[in-house]
Amino acid sequence: MSLSVDLFWSFRSPYSYLSLPKAVKLVEQYDFVINARPVYPLAVRDPTFFKRTDPRFARYVVLDSFRVAQKEGIPFRFPRPDPIVQNMQTLEVTAEQPYITRLTRLGAAAQLAGRGLAFIREVSSVLYGGAVDNWHEGDHLAKAAERAGLDLAQLEAEIAADPDRYDETIRSNERDHAASGHWGVPTFVFKGEPFFGQDRLDLLLWRLQQHGLKERD
Template sequence: MPHSVDLFWSFRSPYSYLAMRRILELRNEYDLQVNVRPVYPIAIRTPKFFKDVHPLWIDYLMTDIQRVGDMNGISISWPRPDPVKMNRQTKEVPAEQPYIHRLTHLGIAAAETGDGLDFIDNISRLLWNGEVRGWHEGDHLAKAAAKAGFDLTHLDGLIEKDFAGYTAKVEENQAALEKSGHWGVPTLAYKNEAFFGQDRVDVCLWRMKQNGLAAR
């Protein structure tokens, strides 16, 4: 039986995007099952987060994600539009959100019906690699989904029929994330141990190897 690890993930998390290349390498190189468990971004889970965080945090974040991308040869640019609608001046996060619920629910539907890891990889690259502005327009999402082997219309149909049900599944993932020992993303949870951040993927690999994870 392959080893199994839970991946808690947000489409608005730059570090989730930056971690993806290495997570895919692990799945391809080792006898490993990665269970994709999308959650809402911290701005949705904790709407006051950006109001309460230290004023230097956002500037540091923007600097850090750019240099991590540069160091690893990964193109990164903040998505336009932002997956979370937020007033950048007041840091207010309105209840009405046009994008993030759909994206998150699509991630869950993909994980339930096919290769969720390939799906979040292709969609996150569409959002974050800077090649497309207006990712929500035209057939950009449909093409990204198709690259992972999914019919976007079918996935949309699943989530539109049961918005409340998919919301509950997200909340279950969020509860499981905290139970694992962390609240942020990306987090890999392995045997009740949380490995938070794109720079902890190889620490998780080390732990799994201690427990007998073998190459394919």
């Protein structure tokens, strides 16, 4: 039986996006699975977070995201529009969050369908890859879902029919994320041990190898 890793992941996190190319390559090379479990961003889980955080934090994330992408050769630009509706001058987070609610519910639906990792990989590439403006319009998400082996219209119909099911999946992800011992994303969790950040995949691989991880045939 393959080893299993949970990935707590947010559609608003540039580091979450930047973690995926290497994560996907590792799954292709080694005999383990990554269970993508989307959670809401900190700006939604804690609307006061950015007001309480040193303003240099956000500026550093922008700087660091671009250089990580440049070093790794990953196409990168912040999404247009931002998945979070937030006034970046006052840092106020709007109560209604149509974009991130839609994305996170879709991610939960893909998780339940067993296609979570493929879905977040394809959708985040649309958001952050730099080739698409207005990712929320037209057929951008539909084509991304199709590449992940899913039907966007079907997913959205299932969510509309029973939104509580997908909201509870997200809440369960957030509870397990918190129980892992970390609050940030991306957080990879193996046997209860958290590995936070796109730069901890080598450490995760080392731990998996201690538990008998083998390369695929």
